[in-house]
Amino acid sequence: MAMDIHKETDLRLTRRTFLGKSVRSIGSLALGSLLTPSLLGAAPEIERWQGIVTTPHVPPKAKRIIHLCMAGGPSHLETLDYKPQLAELDGQPMPKSFTEGQPIAQLQGQADSLKCLGPTHEFKKYGQSGQEMSTAFPHIGSLADDICIVRSLKTEQINHDPAHTFMNTGTAIAGRPSMGSWLLYGLGSENENLPGYVVLTSSGGGQDQPIATRQWHSGFLPGQFQGVQFHSIGDPVHYVTNPGGVNTEQQRDVVDAVQTLNGMLDETVEDPAISTRISQYEMAFRMQTSVPELTDISKEPQHVLDAYGAEPGDGSYASNCLLARRLAERGVRFIQLYHRGWDHHGGIENAIKTTSGYVDKATAALVNDLKQRGMLDDTLVIWGGEFGRTPMAQGTGRDHHIKGFSMWMAGGGIKGGISYGNTDELGYNSVENIVHVHDFHATMLHLFGINHEKLVYRFQGRDFRLTDVHGHVVRDILA
């Protein structure tokens, strides 16, 4: 069957040029960089992708990213965006001037009876910066001076699945690379023994939204840039455990035999894919050791486990936060956590409390831990969902909302202790310093030293970008 062997040749020629074996021009190849062998050792070398952006377009601030994706759509009105006027209008009809002609999800057909729902939690000012946040999130509140709250986000998709796709890929059309894949393609990874893009999921606090693998798929980028999901049930990474009855030494024997025989094959057929294959087997073997070592948090000191509220093996968001730190320490480029507990269509007052119980403490522990270890400076932490929730009531809850919502960022070149942008008095529309998802992407890439207009990949005859044809760097929030 037809294969993309053309691209494989691209990679090979790029590598060869680098090694000085050929001076052949590689024409218009997008691959500016190459696979560099690591240090020679007894085991076969691993060719690590170093990224296509060899020279940063702007000075980079962040080296890695931890994206805390609050899946389901956290209410900005119960977390980061206080609206006293909405409180005053609690139970009153929602002014039609806001809602007329606007997209709407589950409240479809109720355009004439929409009512305001005041914030169900108190807000207060936290820290020296006095940032206003919900009292339901005291631990996150304690981070006030480290984080930048953006209150003026906008997205284009009102249902969970496409909205996540939009947040990850900049479009709702399937088959495009997610931001983690873009970043890995652009910059490569810093660790030879672990995947460069790792995804973890957890649930609790609301009806669990489905999360599809397309969210961390590499789309039209080569498969090596795909996110790898870590699991709390069974193998932490699929097939990372030896078959029953095979010990490490025996597995090494098998791998060694494969490597040697493949090397011999190369002498006869001179197939350049063989050296890559050898390299990948070596990395796979190392992952069999490094992944279990990484995911075993039981050896963390008790006070650290307590700070996060993590119990080894529980698959909780807290454990995932601790794993995120461990992944970050090991140079994983893009770490993405999904907590699937935020779809609060009903009973939002209690639901926020419940979800906060899963998320609040561990989030703060992660940021503090990074800070303590001196890693926050070059780790970009992002906390937010795929959209926000309506100022209008849906029974005792809120519906999906895309015209205005909030997230916060910290570290990695972000200015702490500030807020940026605003929604209108009822928290419906972003009105001041609007940050579209494309702008968020442009800013994120900027922090990694990448001009979002220059990180392109040609597919179906078109140069695609994470930011499509949009996106502006939000300079005011940069440190």
Add this chain to the structure above:
Amino acid sequence: MSQTQLSCLNSPRWVRTRCVSFVLLLLGLAIVLQPVYAEKLQFDRDVLPILSDKCFACHGPDPAVRQANLRLDTKEGAFSAPSGYPIIVPGEPENSELVLRITHENIDQRMPPQIANRQPTQKDIDTLIQWIAEGAEWEEHWVYSLPERVDLPPVENTGWVRNPIDAFILERLEAEDLTPSAEADKRTLIRRLRFDLTGLLPTPAEVEKFLGDENPDAYQSLVNRLLSEPQYGEQMAMYWLDLVRYADTSGYHADENVSIWPYRDYVIKAFNDNMPFDQFTVENLAGDLLPNPTPAQKIAVGYNRLNQTTSEGGAQAKEYLAIYAADRVRTTASVWLGATLGCAQCHDHKFDPYTAKDFYSFAAFFADVEGPGVYPGRSKWEPVVMLPTPTQESVLQDIDDELAKLQQVFKTSSPALEAEQTEWENEVLSLLDATESADFAWVDDVQANGGRTEGTWEFVGKNEAPVFSKLYSRKQTAEAGKTVQHAFRGANRTFTVAAGDRLFAYIWLDPESPPETVMLQWNDGNWNHRAFWGEDKINFGEIGSNTPDHKPMGPLPAVGEWVRLEVDPADVGLEPESVLNGIAFVQFGGTAYWDMAGVATTRGSAVKHTHTEQVIAAIQVDASVRTTHQREQIAAEYRRITPALDGIRNQIADLEKQKGELESQIPYSLTTVSTLPRTTRVLPRGNWMDDSGEIVEPMIPAFLGDLGIKNRRPTRLELAQWIASKDNPLTARTFVNRLWALYFGTGLSRVLDDLGAQGESPTHPELLDWLAVEFVESGWNVKHIVKLLVTSNTYRQASKSNEVLEEKDAYNRLLARQSRWRLDAEAVRDNALMLSGLLIPKIGGPSVRPYQPTGYYANLNFPKRVYVHDTGENQYRRGLYTHWQRTFLHPSMMAFDAPSRQECTAERATSNTPMQALTLLNDPSYVEAARVFAERIIQEGGESVAERINWAYQWTLSRMPQPKELEIITSLYEKHHAEYTADLDAANALVSTGEAPMTADVARDELAAWTSVARVILNLHETIMRY
């Protein structure tokens, strides 16, 4: 382009002269010292790609972004003279504004603007200059004119030309001073052919026979034989299913299962039967519109239903109808036309002459495809075509005949019945205002209220279960710790609550296994009206709260007896006048029987809600003046309820139940049903909420002509016929180009899904056209073209490269050798299964579920999914039949680059990752295959270690091992044999991987050691490569 950048066009002449003289200086260098090509440039191949890539984004087909009113995608535009200065002067680059601008010394004046990502290389600039110097011959883009067959080119080495393909290839090679590679050895050839045509390895016997066959036709007859094997159809189907994005689930959000596997089987059969591709095309796109469509054609037209769909609550139907329409356009254009028409969704295409209006006019062809924007969850995803077996069909027919007889009897009137009916009518009239209390049964022996029914609704009769009212109750069982419910909502027969009414339902809790919680929910537009008994375990509403959406009613009712649950509507937030449209019966764990449920109300209200308003109204009309319709309505209603007809009604109900059960076992497939077309508008910027765009009728892209249909709406059938007609320049080229890629690794035109301006001009345009014409003239005969390709000398070359080729043709586009590539995901596993002897070669049927890591579907919901792998035969089917879950594709398939099939995939990625290594090393499917292969090695491979290794190599690689290879494997075997002899538990653990039975008479330590050997062999690069 800003005003500043435009200024050169408007500058005084002296400035321009200075610019030009600088250019002349450049030109001197460019033309004299650096001719790009020794031969004359070709517009299509050399020039258009540069113009398209560097200029069209601002000077192309899209008027919305066109700068300086200049377009360079048309001859008219390119040879125009805006502001008086001609853009291109043939033969005079120094007088051509284009050259002036792309070489301008002033960076602000130079084109493209510096901010663009599209800076031309020096070679691009030189090419444009040379082309203008050569006379600037303008041609239309190659793919938009009909392919023509040219005479075969003359070649020197005529002996090498086995068929016309070779002449085209050789001519180019000779021109480039290259010689073709020698023919590959016969072992490689038979492996290559088997992989390419059937996806499976040859057996050693097959290899031996082929190697010994001295007949000059040996190769030809091998090809003929492989093309007639059913695995050929499977292999072709794999590729086709990628293109049309076939999958077993809906794709968006809940990603529910849908049944469309018969389409997959249709495709396999079509390729095996060598159905002409034009017929195949018509059946895919418009099989339903053919006269008297066959079941196969109704299955085929399921093509239009392969797009991703949603059932997400809160999804907006209009938005999703727009998404589905765009998806169909994008995919159909990719699959058949090799066109990126999808790029014209928001604006006119930037590089090809497709307009946004073309996009929506194309979408209008599909506007008649019946289906909602948001599908009801857990439904059949109708419309579907039912596919009963002959037996099922005849049983169904018998039931229907019997039902018809009973209905006849049921309808037959008698004086006695009429008298009773009159009595009943009078009773109804007298009770309409009666105020004594009575139960209104909303649900009893049947869910007859319409709307959306969810859950299992398992009706059980008196002979097997406790029943409170009438014939049936409803048994519901939940796993421990899980919530289940059955429910309906959106009922046609609603209930309007009045003051004093009380809601009720009957329940009988199984004393052996009572639920921990039971809950009732009522829907008046939302489900926030809930009452529960027992532990607070059901997380609808908020656990711990005492609110109308989560109302504790006290302890569980007594077990082992019928209990009437009763609720005051006010307690669950239902005011008088609330209109109920649904009810849900929920429990947490355990088993319960549910029976009659409804409202305790007044007799009058019960009567009014029992019969429809129309029936009540009809009864209120004096009998002498009732219309026929009213009389019929009343008679039908009386028959529905009268105890006098209980017997026959029950007979009918039983038969209908039987019919329902039978129907639930009949396979079905999503199909296309044509309905009144939806209005299609041009959506400005692709925005589905914007209704300001013009309404369009179905129309093919305007620059490609029209269908010649006047005064009526063209149909999907006519679109299909146009697509598969000889007058369409795109379809045949697109398809033969892909076939080429299947057997040579890369298309003659490289971008398999874009033959447009941003695609690639073919390396051998005459060959591509020759093949396209041959395809059409052969009657769209797919096997004919495949046979031509694989019997050519070009195909039969060795694949090994050499230094000369690496230097001159690293991408192997000139084909002085074959290409080599890794097998597809499916084939990697298929061959491991084949070697173990586990592979079940059965063709077709519902998709199957191989072993998969536990919890992989944990992130799916609505409903939650538990993956249960198949046992027996279905564990060992070809990868093609693996359940294709779009959001969670089987991990080992994903590791080897199988696409999720959300979008059309014309070319799979080929990655080489650690996940692949982990899969081959540790996935139980491969470990099991290795240990069963090991059994064969021991039992069939001979006595000595060397014999057995030889045997395994013969099977896997169709060759003997080299002495060194033998040595490496032998030493691994000996080491592991010793280790497993010393640790029999470990040996047992290894050889019990998977469910395949183990032969008793093989020593476990020996088997374990050979399993290690088999694992090595299955992991070899050579094992998963096609050379």
